[in-house]
Amino acid sequence: MNRIARGLLYAAVPVAALVLAALIGAVVVLVTGGHPLEVLQVMLRYNLSSPDSIAGILSRMTPLILSGLAVALSFRAGLFNIGVEGQYLMGAFTASLAGIYLAGLPAVLHLPLTVLAGMAGGVLWAWLPAELRVRRGVHEVISTIMLNFVSTALLLWLIGDVFLDPTQGGSTPRVRMSEIAPTARIPRIHGLAELLGIPLRPSTALDWFFPVALAVAAGVYLLLWRTPFGFELRAVGLNPQAARAAGIPVEATLRKAFLLSGALAGLVGMSDLLGYFGYLDIDFPRGYGFTGIAVALLGGNHPAGVVLAAFLFAFLQRGGLGVQALAGVPREVITVMEGVIILTMLITAAVAGRWLRRWERARLLAGQEGGRGPEGSAAPAAPGEEGQHAGA
Template sequence: MTTSVSPLSRLGHNLRQTLGNILIPILAILTSLVVVAGVIALSGANPLEGFMGLWDGAFGDGDAVANTIIKTTPYIFAGLALTIAFRGGMFNIGVEGQFFVGSIIATLIGYALRLPPVIHLIVAILGGAIGGGLWGAIPGWLKARTGANEVITTIMTNYIILRIINWLISPNGGPMRNPARPLPQTPEVYPTAYLPWIDFSKINFPWVNLSWLASATGSLHWGSILALIMAVIVFVLLWRTILGFEIRTVGISPTAARYAGVNVERTMVTTMALSGAMAGIGGAVQVLALTHYFSTGFNVGYGFDSIAVAMLGGLHPAGVVLAAVLFGAMDAGATIMQMRTGVPIDIVTIIQGLVLMFVAADLIVRQIYRIRVKPADGTTPVSATVQTAGESG
């Protein structure tokens, strides 16, 4: 009964699968919100008001939407970084640190070098990518060479880089401190390295005319566009290139990869370097587009929260972008929510944790909503390994 399926039924199959892939994350988000409503109620506030505030702050008007997009951007970069790493079987918990390295290197290039516009910007972003990539490659190399567990080493590199940066920008003699200010922060980058805001009135190609968005000029920066381009690049990388095939093979079965002729050790290092570079670009963009200098306390938590983004997005670039929008919206809306109802913005971290939990434990969601479709086993490197009692011979 050898069957080759027609393209049409393949499409149908894919559609059904896609629907299934989307259903669980949406239900996971809903469930998380219900649980969080309970938590908010417990603290004496009105959950409905809280969520309304969250919504208004995220999508209430043009400014809110722009804010959401800006907040979404770093989640996309970090989520993509984790997608590459997880697909390659590397539990890169160090995206947080690689993000910082990207920021600090881009800042350094931004204020220490004098280069013409555009070139300065490109060099700064590339510097961030290379810095993040190298910082990520270290745990990858250690794993490839010595087998050191990357979960723990990447967590350690996070703490290490945090302390190094604290020293670099320390007002007491830190080499990157801003001498003009008694605060732990760097000098400002030159405007030549700024990542500019999008001027919609000037985008007027024959095939796209965005002049109707002219009023939005100055509310969005090019980093968001770069993030979307990166999402496409990551998709192509993972599913349309030889390297991507090798990364995914190593991620699922290093032994089969070796058998197939893949240089497993090199691929591990490459995976971590690419992942770190993606995080580094994200860090660079945050500094070059928004703050223009680096200080501690900026951009904390993207690395960890994006584990949830990547999982929620099903380790697929398109899914990651959608998941990042959700997280960006929550970040954007949280301030309004806090102002209106007094619910602390930390509630967002709880939502994010719960979303990760319900997405990872999709069986819970399936049970609550009585979904019958059987989940596919072990399709990604972050699926659980299951051994059954009757598995033998």
């Protein structure tokens, strides 16, 4: 199968998954008393009717892009980093420390240092499962899932006891850390939007971390497909034994891939922390790490696919609010659709992969039988071929 046909087949897998998910979602909507076309119309109008609506989708996309990239990079290396959830929470904590205790630096230094501190927190939380995998052979799924629980409990203790904001007034202070200094806050993108003639409300929470997420996606693509390390990483993910036989340091490559995935995970919470809330509390958004797994799977572990899948999930999540308010359909229907998308993606990918392997195997066997005869000699000519060749 040539490259174009193979590419079309792989592109058709997520499309087929979305079509099947849409059909199943329509049935769920009918069961709950709604009308599928009305729900679709409400979602389109609610999400795409104004610049503020589109900006809201882009804002929701930002952490999903980064989470999907963190998962996809580890998948490319043959690693299952299920710990992006815990890694981005610890990254948010270390970024908060930098944002609070490095106050006084100019913004041109303070903001980059705060973002780097977030990446360092993700790397730190990814280091232990990376070492356990490389040195002891402990499967990363087990270690990262356990560390997700540890990070949640540890974060609650750190926020509630050790770094609780002491300046809060009132009889019932919130369980949160101190506010991050203004020099470490991410500015919103409203100024650029005004220059482009796009009016945005002040409450629209789209900041400059969205183009940063797109730049990170481009950087991950260049890393994976345009650098020697990216080739080694993908080779290890495809076949570790063959990569080792070719002289690629498998363990070192796995360790670097895991830590890079953790660094990307550390960026996931930066838009919410530095661009929207401005402080870390016990109600900090959760679930980006698990949604990132779905984004990476639907995007085919490719940075461009991750961006498109992040848009789809952001569209569904924001549209769920409009469906519940305007169409009278429970918002949980959208959650069901997200789960159905994941399941149909896995099923269609497995079926397509099995069909592709069978097709290529049959084509290879047909070529071998047509080109070689018994005992390695050339295959005899078909009846009538001798006469055709002689008369030629």
